[in-house]
Amino acid sequence: MAFSYGAQQCAATKDDMTDAYELGSEMAREQLSAEDRHLLENIGDDAVIVVPGTYDHIHQVLTSLKIPFKTVHQEELLTYALRPADQTVYVNCANSFPAAVARRLRKFVDDGGQLITTDWALKNVLEVAFGEFVRHNGRMTGDEVVGIQVNDPTNPIVAGFLPAAKHVDPQWWLESSSYPIEIVDAQRVRVLIKSNELRQKYNSYAVLITFDCGKGNVIHMISHFYLQRSETRGERHKMSSEQFAMDMNASEGIKAKAKKMSHLNYAQAQSSATSSAFIYNQLAERMKKKSSNN
Template identity: 40%
Template sequence: MGMPNAYKVANEMINDKMRESDRYDDFMKIKDADVVIVSGCYDHIQNVFKAADMKYGLTPPVGLDKVQINPEQTIFINCPGKITNLGIRKISHFVNEGGFLFTTDWALTNVIEKAFPGYIKYNNKPTRDEVVKVEIVGNDPFLSTLIENRDNPLWWLEGSSYPIEVINHDNVEILVKSSEIRNKYGQSPVFVTFPYGKGKVYHMISHFYLQRSEVRDSRGVKSGSFYASEKLKMNSAKKNKYASMVDSDTNVAEVESAYTSTAIINKILFDKKKSWFKRNG
């Protein structure tokens, strides 16, 4: 089943990885996060939530005009993010009051540049359809637990994805970057974040629900269960679980890419939960 199976495997791997850490109890608290997903014709973030068996509400872009949103929520906007002017104003107010927002690709111009001008922008150099190597920047405690230095994550750039140019270098933090994107399109950011009022904005190049990956070496073509054996402290029960869970046509490259994107969703929800506890004690 390729990528659909890869996301299922990646979610189970993240659950097992957190069980091995001292963050598992905190991690489980994000499972009941209040999430609203704005649908899009190009990206399908809700499929990642389905694979993770996590709750969410789904609304079309125009639905933001009428739906009740509050700063305790996290909103994910799928590409292209064509929401109304009223929706733009609501999103800006939502984040300013403490809400968390995540957007992908063309929402950079359709949402971010309109609602939060002066932070990041599209550099007007659209990408080709290709897969690039990415790397984690800095030492984010949650991402570092899940994604290690030895990992080799790849990211799919769909044709005409929008490279991210940072304008406000003092406030925008780059969490994931790619030297391959920089060399080809002039900018390295893949996943960025910045504070706005009491809340936070996250944006990512290309689409969050990856529909393909790419095999670059002999490791990448191996069964996805091999990646589980690399990442986890394996015993016979885990070996049997992943041997039966991984489809015969699901490889390491696919599971590793799915694992990276699933880890990022969990990072955002984990940050939101920490923010809530900080404000409410």
């Protein structure tokens, strides 16, 4: 998830991000209930479908979280046998997407599936097939960071943001040319995470949104899942990953692991833990819904 922090910017190396997601996923997993951990440990091999894109890399995050998934390319979705009753489809940000496939995903959602999209999929998937809900507002962001706020603390899929923001506000990295979200149907679209700073700059406060459609659900976020750099906006963000583990009241084992990963800073640990928690919580909620419908 595209979180980033402040004034000092650096590209995150592959090894750094592998370590950050290893630490963040363990931290997020131990915050889960026993029920949610059990559900995630028994998730099916193809309960998660990943559609590759041009810029985002959700498959790398899922691999770090040890979540099994199946890769299905855009053109394959026209004929692939999707299961709306229990599958979640992640569509990575891409510079193009077939309209016919977008409409197939609409049917998938109408029939009970869950669709999660990032950034440019707003225009080439959601605006095409779910245009009565959301669309691109016509502007493009710069390569920058904005502060974020949890808009709906009662929604379980953003529960991981609350403890992580206790000591310092999370930030959200907007990649160059990210698409701000225009909400068409304010009655049905729920904003889970907002940014007052984003509103001031681009006339759009929505960072992470969701809406029900037919029997299913859609989640969309501006920018990307995979953290490709980190920034340290404030003094706390410059602190160690061990300090973040302490702030999160992590177990002694997690604190010890964070201490060994002295090359990671607070910002990287906060980012990876929060994005890990989002994915874990989203999938657990999806599996609970499936169980309740059986």
